[in-house]
Amino acid sequence: MKNAIAISMFLTVGFAGIAGAADYDGQWARGDGNARVSIAPCGSDICATNTWIKPGTPKEKKGDRLVMTIARGADGxxxxxxxxxxxxMTYKLTMTVNGNRMTTKGCVVAGLICRSVEWTKVVDTAKQGL
Structure with a gap:
């Protein structure tokens, strides 16, 4: 049960490296509105780093990082x-990106305890000249 709590805590935070910009690169807002993460290459892996946490959100803080070793599947x-x-802790991870929407699913205990989280890509209006 502790594993279920830990996975839900981090996956509600929030991911062999893949070269170049991928569709998951960028800033993402968690569906519950309590966190934002930046997903980008970090060395040979991919890191999801908390860039903002809603005040009062327990056991989460800005700068927490999840280091992912992922590969793209045939289905995208x-x-x-x-x-x-x-x-x-290490989790089994799947990510599905569809435009500006992403779903992450993390599992522990041989895949018996899993949690899915919805994300929305954050649009940087300053880079769009708005």
């Missing part, structure tokens, strides 16, 4: 593993 989704150094 990504799968692999994610390591959470804050909790010293």
């Amino acid at each position: 989704s990504y799968s692999g593993s994610a390591f959470d150094p804050q909790r010293d």
